[in-house]
Amino acid sequence: MKKNSLRTAAAVLSVVAAAGLAGCRSSNSDSAGDASKTPTVRIMVGGIDKVIYLPAMLTQQLGYFKDAGVNVKLLTEPSGASAENVLLAGQVEGVVGFYDHSITLQAQGKCVESVVQLAKVPGEAEVVSTKAASKLTSAADFKGRKLGVTSPGSSTDYLTQYLAKKNGVETADYTTVAAGAGSTFTAALQNGGIDAGMTTDPTIATVTSQGLGKVMIDMRTEEGTKAALGGLYPAASMYMDCGYVQKNPETVQKVVDAFVKTLGWISTHDASQIAAKMPKDYAAGNPDLYTQSIKDSSPMFTTDGVMPDGGPETVLDVLGTFSETVKAKKDDIDLSKTYTTKFAKAAS
Template sequence: MTYPLKALAAAMLLATSLHASAAEKITIMVGGIEKQIYLPAKLAEQLGYLKETGLDIELLSEPAGVNAETEMLSGAAQGVIGFYDHTIDLQARGKMVQSVVQFSDAPGEVILVSKAAAGSIKSAADFKGKTMGVTGLGSSTNFLTQFLAAKAGVKNSEFTTLPVGAGSTFIAAMSQGKIDAGMTTEPTISRLVTTGAATILVDLRTLKPTEAALGGPYPAACLYMPNAWVATHKDQVQKIVTAFVKTLKYINTHSAKEIAEKMPADYFASNKQLYIDALDASKAMFTADGVMPEQGPATVLKVLNGFDKAVQGKTLNLAATYTTEFVKAAR
């Protein structure tokens, strides 16, 4: 009887070990989970697709993508739902991360000008001497604002960037005159425009105007993870990516109203119809299948080369900043 008991004990120990491994928490930081540009994150959870993976996945939110990035680099998270441009900027700084599923091929953002500054800001050339609101210093809104200024001949030292977050904090900063203009996302855009508190100067919500302003598709929202973690956790990454590819298909095949019905009520900022209208106008930014647009990485590198000193002069391996392995398997 001794041997079977030992065998049973060993089997129980193995089962416990396997269960612990399967139940290992995977934390994904989102650079503002209520923003429509990151809609696939919460929607995947609401639809039950993340639960279907069998993994213990926790979504946490930070007000800006750069804050989410910091959490991942510190080891507090295994991935970030943020902008693809961070993968290039980080590689230039010696950190290897990659997009494993691409949510959008346009930033989904705009430059808004406050009512008070509307007379003095008619183009990016007028950023000189002004205070521009961004979600955070080092964030993608900061990157794009700097590029648009540089393209118009305005040096970064000639205007001020102020981190003001998004949503109510962005609105407060604009209404209190702390910023003259700023880059933000839906539903903040519609909340300010519909009340007449701001007007749109540069629109990057969908592909065509993005190509006109930036010179090509600008792959933006994605799930990026450390290359080393991806290489050693391929099964987990595949399950997560498959869930998000299913979510992107849902977005592509359902109306903005149908999608909104799946979202938490507090995401609507007390105006559900405004949320629906904003999503209807911009949901074309989402990819249908999670695949990186072919010319996207080169466009992003060109944009960052326009102002990012960490990137300028560096020889970078764009192929290491994203992978299509998992989205192709998901399809």
């Protein structure tokens, strides 16, 4: 076995201006105690142009945050792991990222909870390069390969490790490469920096349309996720610090109201209608391809923002299989403290 190493495929630039964050102060109560003011909530998104997190910008575009009576400022970091760190530093009030971070953080003695569940499956796929596709046909073939993830400690990293171990391959048997997403992931796949990697749309659509790779394991649908992981894996969510939620229930409800309204809107509109509402630059000059990526991935979204039954247990099983942090605390994890359905149900 070789030692697992991390290699950066390309530098990923954060869209967030450091000065913008430095100028913001964390709010610990609704509108600093002034009910006459519209509350402001800063939400960090782990890749704002990723289709898995589409509800964040779509809610803004539809005007639903404003309608709900809350001023939401959307910021972005290239990965969920980076977004999580900004929340813990008190620089934002919420994160749109994978629910699994709330479990990992509880194992580390911290409390964050998903207040609205945007997706019931990861919305991700393991994409194999065209060059490697003939010999790399399943997770059982991961040994000796260079596998791309968004970043170390990200959800793509977690899921890659789980798929490997489930198929008899140890983490030390393959090389993990921090490949980012979008153009950096595509370049890594094209130039041989990775043999395969886990990513999301619209990157998946770009890679497959250009003939650079093909989908090997598809977790954008319930069927594909259950086949790969053994159950639903609730992923994209908006999570917040437990203390903030307790002190600011009215503000949290307003934000969740807006998200749930958007989820309902998605369920009643087709991909072309959804794409038309998004910023034009998200299509990267190819609106047809962007629309296709939304069509392929939109089945992942919940319609009501409520955590799916059995989902948290699957996530805990995945994390408890490989993560030493979670494994050591697995029997002590209280899943009921990692999410709440009261805001989404009230919105419904």
